Structure formats: C-alpha cells, structure tokens
Amino acid sequence: MAVTKNRPAQPPLVVHLIYRLDFGGLETLLVDCINHMPPERYRHAVVCLTDYTAFADKITRPGVELYALHKQPGLGLGIHVKLFKLLRRLRPAILHTYNFACAEYAVPAWAAGVPVRIHAEHGRDAGDPHGLNRKHNFLRRSLVPWIDRYVPVSHDLAGWLKEVVGIPAAKLELIMNGVDTVRYAPHLPAASMPWADGVETPGAARPFVIGTVGRLQDVKDQATLIEAFALLCAGRGAARGDLRLAIVGDGPLRERLARKAQDAGVADLVWFPGARNDIPQLMRSLDVFALSSIAEGTPVTLLEAMACGRPVVATAVGGIPEVVQDGVNGALAPARDPQALADALARYVDDPARLAAHGAAARERIERHYSVAAMVGAYTALYGQLCNSKTTFKEITQPCAES
Template identity: 55%
Template sequence: MTTTPLIVHLIYRLDFGGLETLLVERINRMPAACYRHAIVCLTDANPAFAQKLARPDVAIHALHKKAGLALGTHVTLWRLLRRLRPAVLHSYNLSAVEYGPVALLAGVPVRINGAHGRDADDPHGTNRKHNALRRLMVPFYDCCYANSAAMEAWNRTVIGVPEHKSTLLANGIDAERFRPRATDDGFAADGCPYGREHIVIGTVGRIQAVKDHATLVDAFALLRARLQRQRGQLRLVIAGDGPLLETLRAKVAAAGLQDVVWLPGARTDVPQILRGLDVFAMSSIAEGTPGSALEAMASALPVVGTRVGGIPEVVDNGVTGFLVPPVDPEAMAAALEQYVLSPELAAQHGAAGRERVLRRYSMTAMVAAYQGLYDSLCERKIKTRGAVTSCAE
C-alpha cells in the first residue's frame, strides 16, 4: 500500500501577497492523488487569507518565531518534520533558506528552496551576510530555483548554485478569473468611490518598503500637476495591507490627496478591482516575476513598471507597457501621462499584454512545472519504489 507523499511548504508568514497567493493556487490545483500539502509558517498566518485554501486536508502550522536568530525555532521545526515525515520540504526565499540542514537532520529526502524576490533592505542582492548564508545552504538543497530569469542568473553567478540544481519556474495566472472588463460588468469593486467618469490608475500588492508605493504617490501628484485639463478626473487606487499602510495613508493626507486616492487595505476581490482600473502601475525597487503585473496584463491593462528584477521579463517596453527607472517619480509620471492622453494606446498595450499572458504565463503550465519538479526529485531521491507515483503528464 502506498502513501500519498506530503510536501511541507515553509514560509515566513501566510498572508495576502503574491508569493502566498500563487502558493495557494498551486496547492488548490494540484491533483490530490499526487501530493498532500502542509504549510508551516515561521511566524503565523492570517486566518482571512488561509480561507483561500480550497482543500480541507491542508494543515497550517505556526511556529511563532521571534525576531533574530531564534535557534529554538530550528528545534521546533525539526520535531514537527519528524512527526509529519514529509517527502519534500519546499522553503521560500531568504527568510526560510536556513532550515535546509534542519530538514536534512529530520530525514526529509527532498529539499527545495525558491527565490521569489528580495527584501527592500537588499534589493540588488549585494548583502554579504545574506549571500554567505545562501551559499552555505546550497549543499543542503536538491534544487534552488528562481521565478525570474534575472534571479536565476543571479543565483548561478553570485550565489554559485550549480547548473544541475538551478531552474526557472515562472509564475502563472488564471486568465479566466483575471479578464478584461466587459460591458455588463459592474465598473469596480464594492466600496470603490470611483466610476466611469474617472481615469483610474492603480496597483495591488502588499504595502511594504520593497514596493515603494511612496514613489507612486509622488508620481500621481506630479501627474495631476502636469495635466490640468484631466486633473479632476484622475484617481489612484492602492489596494493591499502591510506594515507601511498607515504611513502611506499619512503621506497621502499630508499631500492633500485623500479625496483622490483610495487605500482600502487588504481585499479578496482583486479581479474586480483590476477591472475598475485604466492603467496599472508598479513602483517596486526589487521583484521576482511580478504576479500582480501579470494579473493586470491578463485583465488587459497597460502596465507602467520599474526596470528591476523580473519586471522587464514580463512588461515588453513600448508593447505591453512602459518601463521606468526605480525611485523616479518624474519618469513614472511621464509614462502614465502617455496613457492618460491616449486611451487608444492604453487599449492597444492592454490587449497585447493579455495576449502575452495567454501565450507565456498560463496557470496550467505553472502547476505542471512545479509538479514535474516534485516528481523528478522524489523519483530520484526516494529509494523505496512505489512510495511515490509520478503524476507528471
């Protein structure tokens, strides 16, 4: 009798965010007969976000890690892994990479770490201490993948991940859920104060330093100053929760923009929010493959994004959107201005963006790629034949 292998996903916190959303999508869509799943949060989980899990058999474990080294968390995780006996430990980003040795000591046969982006305090991956830790951990993992070509190249050249342990796993988007606005759609999400008479620029994402929403607010203020004729129509939406939400609200109020900027906090109706926008903006100072930009493109929105990380791999400059330097409100305002002055150009770039998503970033392809990685590593590493049945097609 065979047992369906268990994958333990180790993340810092389960909360509203791009990485977490795609993790839940993969779990929900992967055939239950292939793998079981559990999520281990180094800190804790947001109960509202956890409700997105459609499979009732997915357990969530919170380790309540304190700030700093917290060696006790290593012991707690070791005990949990010994009890769960997973076939795979899948850790995410720098915050969880140090637990590869714990998984090895706990007898977990397959260990994977994914690079999905960098923190705001090290957007270019130059922190020597962090990189030393990443290099130290490479031998404890069977695969150190990245979700953008730029991050994969950095993994190989800077961290020294060998070719046989390196791969690219691109993000995927549900192009049925994220679709263009239809004539019979309500204009925007519940509670949105803006209507069809407005020109709505917006973004969706966690309100944290790496997203640099302050630059977007500054760019929006400049745009209003540049376009006196359209000033009364211009509106900005920044949807998402995070540690800097109240700071951002204070910045908006200090600039006198509170009547033209909507900051609703965390939302579960992102597709509806996107269908209420005219232009999507992304002001990040570091990114992997930006899931939020792909969702916007699937919704047929043109994207103005910063030229960092994986954004240039997604946004084709002058075709599906415009790329601008990071932390440059003037450049972002100038790019947004082109779409405000030419709705036809916005529609053209939006249509090209959706076509690009349909061609390169399907949700089905993403799930199959992750499942194929699990299959190949389990078949190679787990010696007891019959313990793992390949589900790859």
Template identity: 55%
Template sequence: MCGQPDAPLVAHLIYRLDFGGLENLLVERINRMPAHAYRHAVVCLLDHTDFAKRISKPDVQLYALHKQSGLSLATHAALFKLLRRLRPAILHTYNLAAMEYAPAALLAGVPARINGMHGREATDPEGRNRKHNLLRRLMLPFYDCCYANSGAMLSWSRDVIGVPEHKSALLANGIDAERFRPRADAEARPDFGFGPGCRVIGSVGRVQDVKDHATLVEAFALLRARAPQQAANLRLAIVGDGPLLPNLREQVRSLGLEGLVWLPGARSDVAEILRGLDMYVISSIAEGTPGSVLEAMASNLPVVGTRVGGVPEVVAEGVTGQLVSPRDPQAMAEALARYVDDPILAAAHGAAGRARVLTHYSMPAMVAGYQALYDSLCQRKTPFRKSIESCVE
C-alpha cells in the same frame, strides 16, 4: 492510475502566510495540484492570517512556529520536531527568510529539499549584501534544487551565489486568465466611491518597503500637477495591507490627495477590482516575476513598471507597457501621462498584455512545472516513489 493513494507530503516553509503575490501563487498551486499526486502542509515561521482561508483543498495542514526575532534557535528545534512528526517527502522553502532551515530538515530525515527565489528584500534589492549571500552559499549543499521565478534571478543565483546548473531551474509564474479577464461590455464597472467618468490608476500588493508605494503616490501628485485639465478625473487605487499602510495614508493626507486615493487594505475581490482600473503600476525596488503584473495584463491593463528583477521580462516595453527607473517619481508620472494623453495607446498595450499572458504565463503550465520538479526529486530521492508515473502532460 497516476499517483499513490497515500500521496507524498510537501511541507511548504514560508515566513508568513498573508496577502501577497508569492503567497497567492503558493495557494493557487496547492489548490490546483492533483490530490492523488501530493499532499501539502504550510508551515509559517511567524503566523498566518485569514488569507489562509483561500486554501480550498481539503486536509491541507497549517502550522505556525511563532519565530522570535534574531537567530531563534528554538525555531530550528521546533521545525525539526514538526518535520520528524510529519515525515514529508519534500521541504519547499521560500526566499532567504526560510532558506536557513534546510539543515534542520536534513537532520529530520526529509529526503528532498527545494528553495524558491521569488524576490529579494527591500534592504538588499540588488542582492549585494555579503552576509545574506554568504548564508545562501552555505545553504547550497543542503538543497537539491534552488530555482528562480525569473531569468534575471536565475542568472544572479548562478553568477553571484554559485548555484550549479544541475541544482537550478526556471519556474515561471502563471495566472488564471479566466478569473483575471477584461471587463465585458455589459459588465458594470466598480467605481471605488470615485463616481462615474474617472480614470483610475491602480496597484495591488502588500504595503511594505520593497513595493515603494510612496514613490507611486508622489508620481500621482506630479501627474495631476502636469495635466491640470485631466486632473479632475484622475484617481489612484492601492490595494493591499501591510506595515506601511498608515504611513501611506499620512502621505496621501499631507499631499492633499484625500478623496482621490483609495486605500482599502487587503481585499478578496482583486480580479473584480482590476476590471475597474484603466492602467496599472508596479513601483517595486526589487521583484522576481510579479504575479500582480501578470494579473493586470490578463485583465487588459497597460502597465507602467520599474526596471527591476523580472519586471522587464514580463512587461514588453513599448508593446505591453512602459518601464522606468525605480525610485523615480518624475519618470513614473511621465509614463502614466502618455496613457492619460493617449487612451488608444493604452488600450493597444492592454490587449497585447493579455495576449502575452495567454501565450507565456498560463496557470496549468506553472502547476505542471512545479509538479514535474517534485516528481523528479521523489523519483531520485524517495524509495517508495521510484515507480511513479508522471502526471504532467
């Protein structure tokens, strides 16, 4: 039998458990990883929202440290005490926000420590902030592995931060291609209140600086002005909550787009919503491997994306979508216009996108990759796991 009755605990340290691509894939891995292999706890530096209800696996522990702004040494102490009590085999931290807590884990006796680089901050989209990069370098000795979820991020971590090859790995995102699928012929299409006959451009993601939805809204306004004949049937849907949602609603109002742009906030029916779109856009200024783009591709949608981070690795330009420079609403409008003008091209790119997801970004492969990393570290660093038999097939 693979695994142990008393499976090792993985403590996932995340800034906040809320609607987002990183958070969604974290929950998917927890739900899908075999229960006999690992137990899981999610520790939030801030807090969590109702998004936590998406964790369907029983007995997943959830904690909130309510970190104050700044250094907040009390948060380091609180994490130390929590880890001493939980005794996890692995601390898995996510992105820069959680990276500095590895020393507390080491002092608490956590045998293995992993940091995942899933993207960069809006204030430093290209990873040039000297203080941030100094922190990353200072933390390297405390980690056994610093993986990335895109080839671009992996190269940057090795070349700029100096992550040694034996401590680095590429763990690509995966998508549930059964849940995210094309709309069946007999399946009703959601209209989002727009009515029949509309062509809907969509985007899904937390409404925050790094996603730069303001550029998307501006591009939509430019697209309507460029194509007045089609403008009557063009609509925009931006799904997600976040600190900039009020600003985005004000931008829509100021551009005279009320009634043409749907801003519902966070939704739990994203797969169904994607089946109601005609094309997908990601306007981010920084990304790892964007799970939302993979979900859109799995749903047969052509993609217009910004040429940042791991987006060009996912979107094959001229095959599954088009790439434009970030913060360039004119270029984004022109790319969208190509799909508006040529529905056959849009359909061809959408079908090629789903085929690419099925070939390169499967959910079982993603889960197996993370489990293999956990297994290798437990074999190496946790005495009671020396004889573990890998569950990965």
C-alpha cells in the same frame, strides 16, 4: 501488533514552509499551486514560521493542514527543533521553502530525514535590492549541500543566484510564475470603486483609474507612485479631478503613505481600501496598473493585471522587463524616478487607443507564457524528478503500520 494490509499508499506529502501566510503575491502563488496540483499526485501541508491569517481560507483543496510555529524576532534557534519534530511526525517527501528567511530550515529537514529539499527565491527585499549582502549570500551558498534545487522565478534571479551568489548551475531550475487566466480575465464583472469622502459625483463621467496592489512596504515603494500621481495631476487644472489612484493592500507603511498623499495635495483622489478578497474584480476596475517597486522577481499582481487586459507602467527592476515589453503591452521607467513614472502614465491617460492596444497585448502575453497551468506543471514535474532520484522516497510513500 496487528498490521493493516493492502491499504492504498497515499500520495507523497509536500510541506511548504513560508514565513507568514498573509495577503501577498508569493502567498497567492503558493495557494494556486496547492489548489491546482492534481490531488492524486501530491498531498500538501503549510508550515508558517510565524503565523497565518484569513488568507489561508483561499486554500480550497481539502485536507491541507496548517501549522504555525510562532517564531519571535531574532535567531529563534528553538524553531529548528520544533520544525524537526514536526517533520519527523509528518514524514513528508518534500520540503519546499520560500525566500531567504526560510532557507536555513533545509538543514533540520535533512536531519529529520526529508528526502527532497527545494528552495524558491521569489525576489529580494528593500534592504538588499540587488542581492549583494555578503553574509546573506554566504549563507545561501553554504546551504547548497542540503538543498536539492534552488528555484528562481525570473531570468534575473537565476542569473543572480549563479553569478553573484555562486549556486551551481546544475542545482538551478527556472520556473516562471503563473496566473489563473480564468479568474483573471477581461470580460468578467468589475468591482465598484467606493471612493472615500464622496469624491465621485453622481452622474459624473467615470474617472481614469490608476491602481496598484501589494503589501505596503519599502520594497514596493508606493511613495514614489504617489509622487508620480501628484506630478501627473499638477498642471491639469480642473481635469485633475478626472484621475484616481487606488493603492490596494495593507502593511506597515499605510499611515505614512496616507500622510504622503495628504502632503502632496492628492489625498482626495487616492483610495486606500486595505487588503481585499476581490482582487480580480478590482483589477478589472483599473485603466492602468502601476508598480513602483525597487526590487522584484516576477510580480504576481503584475501578471494578474495583464491577464485582465490592463497595460502596466512599472519600474525596470528584477524580472519585470521579462514580462512587460516597453511600448507593446506597457511602459518601463527607472526605479525611484517619479517624473519618469508620471510621464509614462500620462501617455495612457491621453491616448485611449494606446490604452486599448497595450491592454489586449498584455492579455495575449499572459495567455502564451504565464499561465498557472504551466507553472503548476513545472513544479509537479520537478517534484517527481527529484523524488524519483532519491533512494529513500519509497519509504516515505509506503503506508504506515498500525497497531
């Protein structure tokens, strides 16, 4: 058997385990981390429990391999075996899992000899918006021996993991989400808004555009936003035609939300363009960004909108109040309260000076506290710290023998 000597060691491999690589905020963060992390520090691979979509094309870093395990609904115990075998073959230094559906796979990663296991919590779902499900929290807690670090993306999530779930403080590492402030900047071109059914009349004044971006699912509660928009339009007479609502994204509730807009009498003013690849341009086409979620970590789309200089009207849930300063760069409203949301939106519709001032303040806050550079730097530092603390790390990064 011949052994090739003096072959340069490759950077350590990070395997990112995600439920599905599709259009969404968490997925955008994952792609941004891969694209912006120094290539000499780490290599990357993405493993999807289910599958991936064309969103994977946003990974511009060369050499990133994608794997789909095609997990079916249910326990899927065979997936543990498939992942174990894949990890034994890839020999990563780090497994980085995302959200509750992927947490349990830290165990087969440990069995496969992966030295570092990191689990990130980016938010909670509609079925358990406050994170009080005892069974789920017991599982999170029982995984502590196999997970080196839990990464919450907001102070709210960090407090919940420590106080409610019971994760030891020594295993928590707060890393705030970040956004690319170069791509998401106010001065760049905006997208045209081809409203359905010829709503816009040639030569007419530009309408006031309220918009949201996100997967159309229960936790985002776009139904409340549609109700709020209908309330905003009510009583404005002919002036209602100066308002528009753009609901960008796709998901299981799309048809139901379209029917809700129809039933509320505002279907002619609401646009459902589906999933889009031109989110920065669309953000710059909005006047106000709205988010009606019932649970959140630190929403990426909110950061993107603020980076584009747009004030935000959002529900005061999860990590949102950490980013949106009520009366400074946006407005906060209680969850599932369409009237409060409508009132907050009206203050921007009726006050152009407020709109401009809060938009500028939004951009400034992102530049100071939520840049992609800061986020990637924090993950790079965490990877290095944990790898250096593991005695098996050197084995993972050494060149393999060749026959």
